Amino acid sequence: MKRADRLIQIIELMRRERRPVTAQYIAEELEVTPRTIYRDMVTLTASGVPIDGEAGVGYIMGDGYHMPPMMFTEDELEALMLGMRMVQERADKDLAKAAKNLIGKISVAIPDDLSALFLNTDLYAPQFVKIKEEKVSVADIRHALRRQFKIKITYADVKGEVTDRIVWPILMAHFYDNRNLVAWCEKRQAFRSFRTERMVKLKILPEKYKPYRKKLIKQWAIENQIPDLA
Amino acid sequence: MKRADRLIQIIELMRRERRPVTAQYIAEELEVTPRTIYRDMVTLTASGVPIDGEAGVGYIMGDGYHMPPMMFTEDELEALMLGMRMVQERADKDLAKAAKNLIGKISVAIPDDLSALFLNTDLYAPQFVKIKEEKVSVADIRHALRRQFKIKITYADVKGEVTDRIVWPILMAHFYDNRNLVAWCEKRQAFRSFRTERMVKLKILPEKYKPYRKKLIKQWAIENQIPDLA
């Protein structure tokens, strides 16, 4: 059996089991080794399938990970749709895709009448200035930002000078026509802004930076007189 | 992107689309060639996923296919937070309030670890040009728009001339520094755009307009050569 099939089968299998199932069991069922199942589970969870694995127990699907029934007001649904359209216009392509998927998930989680209203929302956010696509993965930047990983970037500044730097990403600002990463630059020992489109290369380093991101943001906000974040 | 991921993504993508989608579109979205999508579709349908392909039309997913309840991915939560921030910056104050409430609802509905990540999202959308507050209730406009009510507006045009008109609101566009209502104007018997800040008075009429909003939008989109909505 090919991997693609197997993944779908694992989903089916997990859905019908209430109690934890071991990788060993699934492996026998699908005639592969447990090692393969472990690899499959990584793929599935990475794709958002709510499977939970616990050492000494086994795998179980989604108990407590279901989306609880949520009620939204009409205004909230309109805000959501408009916001997701704005993200699709102005954020990087992975975030844009996430916005689309979110629309799908919410629309199936709410009652049909609200779902219809939601999907038919006619609020738009057209953007005439298209933002340049980046040479580097913005998803990687966001990932490093979330987890406080240091990153190494090759950056071409305004004058065209290209340098390598190790920086600590602390926030991303989405302006009308560009995206900016604010980070602590180890080389300059100061906060710096980097336009994502000017990044030539990017690598997430295995090392994390120590100070809490929120604290660095506060410091940066004070230096730059941005009261909202200080 | 690996095939295994792609198959799950295709399911996600198909679930959120009501209208048929072409292999070409999916291919671009997932960054592969259409040929690959055709192969994927064979695999999916062979595994029992109810996707229907019709020549000259596209693919559409049958009702009733139910993936397991899925939690939001980290990207989705970040998209959501960024989007709600954009709405707070650029939409009217009622929608901004709705955006805030939405953040609250979602954050209590998801597991604690995701909630923390969600609320700590450091993606921002600062807006330097503040949009003028309206003299009329934009919430009323949106309400009329949703339900296809006619509205009567007192409008001051560019030249400062003030007129009363009865219009059929069909969509709202949120630009960088202003908000626009597109509507069918009974007086002019044509589509017109109205900047919300120039509306002096507004009244929702009890009467609804007959043609389907989506149809009017399509007509307007063709006249104005906006392929996305046509």
Add this chain to the structure above:
DNA sequence: ATCATTGCTGACAATTCTTGTCAGTACTAT
């Protein structure tokens, strides 16, 4: 009736992915 669009298939070679194996770590329940 014609045309553009779209689904769908076959074949091939370069590339990429997948798998089992083995060895080891860390966590859980008992």
Add this chain to the structure above:
DNA sequence: ATAGTACTGACAAGAATTGTCAGCAATGAT
């Protein structure tokens, strides 16, 4: 402590995947 289990890394043989190109068939619009 112990057994059971999740999880990770590395490697190399084998298998699957992909893009390309070429063509056919069905659909919907005109």
